[in-house]
Amino acid sequence: MKTLTYLFLVLLLPGAAAEAQLSKQRKSMIPPEPGTINVEDMLPKPVMLKVLQEAPVYTRSALEQAIGSMAPGTVVKLIGLSDTAYRVRGRARHGDVSGWVRMGDLLSPDPNLVTNLRKLHERQTQVEEMIANKQVALGMTGDEVQASLGKPARKSTKINAGGREEKLEYVVYERVPQFTTGLDPLGRPVQSVVYLKVETGNMAVTLKDNVVDSIEETKGNPLGSGGVKIVPGPIFFNW
Structure with a gap:
């Protein structure tokens, strides 16, 4: 009898865990x-x-x-x-x-909770779009810049009475397609594409107290024709 009870529990618990996990997944997927x-x-x-x-x-x-x-x-x-x-x-x-x-x-x-949450949502939407396009904007935080552009080639820090200032230097690349033609195993011509990483410019991003304060194109035009973009600065809550 003890053996049967033990086996029943072993079979039941994984099923219960799987059901709980499935329930959690369904909940998280609700838009x-x-x-x-x-x-x-x-x-x-x-x-x-x-x-x-x-x-x-x-x-x-x-x-x-x-x-x-x-x-x-x-x-x-x-x-x-x-x-x-x-x-x-x-x-x-x-x-x-x-x-x-x-x-x-x-x-x-917070009496301004709804207003600030809407501002936060709007800012987050803009920042996520910048990161998806590997772009940087005034008002982004240091973590957001690195999420978008990756680790800088060089980084320097200066601290004075006005606060902390960081300079992130990036080499900007563009993926350029190169098309080649070869033969498949049956001797038929096949075209393939290979993307080459080509340097297009250099950029320096300056952060004051961990917020982008200025962006300098030190070589080429890495910001493109759109120029410098701006997003609202980080939003802080008083609770």
């Missing part, structure tokens, strides 16, 4: 509703809100179908927002839920 913003992964630490009054919890941001309610004083985690509601995760009267609650039913740690 945000149109017009809403997911903030859970944007912030270095979670934002906790407090329920002010009996608060219905809804399945959608339109606040049309309630799935329960939260008691006054309940502390919940912010995971998204729309124009009129927060998406939160926490304890409702019937159990743990994730859903939408009217903004007026929750107390925020």
Whole structure:
């Protein structure tokens, strides 16, 4: 009997773990509703809100179908927002839920929370586009510059009464296609392409207190015809 019980547990636990992992994957793959913003992964630490009054919890941001309610004083985690509601995760009267609650039913740690989160989302969208295109802009942080351009060829640091200044020097390359023609095993002509890494210019990026303050083209035109781009500087929260 003990052997059968042991075998049953061995078979059950991996299945339960797999089911939990699948549930986690399904949850992470759910896209945000149109017009809403997911903030859970944007912030270095979670934002906790407090329920002010009996608060219905809804399945959608339109606040049309309630799935329960939260008691006054309940502390919940912010995971998204729309124009009129927060998406939160926490304890409702019937159990743990994730859903939408009217903004007026929750107390925020910052009166400018929504405005700043929208600014942060807009900035993050711009920076992600710059990184995807391997570009740099005024207002980016040092980590964002290196995520876009990689490790600099040279780096120097200067510290004075005004703060910390860093200079990152980059050699900029372009991938140039080279086409060649050969024969396949049957003797038929086949064209292939090889990309060569060709130096197109040099660029120096200066950061003051870890934010890009100036960009200098020291050789060629690595910034291209668009010139210097600007993104909003980092946004800091007071909580």
